[in-house]
Amino acid sequence: MLNEYDVRQAVEFESHDSPVLSVYLNVDPHRRSVDKYKLALRSLLDKAENVDAEDVRRVQNYIEMGYNRTGRGVALFSCAAKDFWWAQSFAVPVEDFVFVSFRPYVRQLARLLDTYERCGVVHVD
Secondary structure, three states: OOOHHHHHHHHHOOOOOOOEEEEEEEOOOOOOOHHHHHHHHHHHHHHOOOOOHHHHHHHHHHHHHHOOOOOOEEEEEEEHHHOEEEEEEEOOOOOOEEEEEOOOOOHHHHHHHHHOOOOOOOOOO
């Protein structure tokens, strides 16, 4: 589950010298097998322009070996030149998306937080 520190870390990071690779990947097991979302990731990374090869490698390695296959969506932000890495899985699916810029693309993350914000229920008897 996301906490305020995790979100702030992603939102506040900037790198004007080297680009930040932002990847959102739908890993919903009801819609895609493992092989299909790995192919979708490769396709997304092929579309990314001006991306550092090290960032691509980090993202691929995480999905291949580091991702524990829990959740239905994954958000990954990488800037190897500045030693920045941010990865979260979500219980809800996300739209496949790749973006390269001077900061992480957090619009989809913000939409997730707005749509699925926490709520509590108190039952008094």
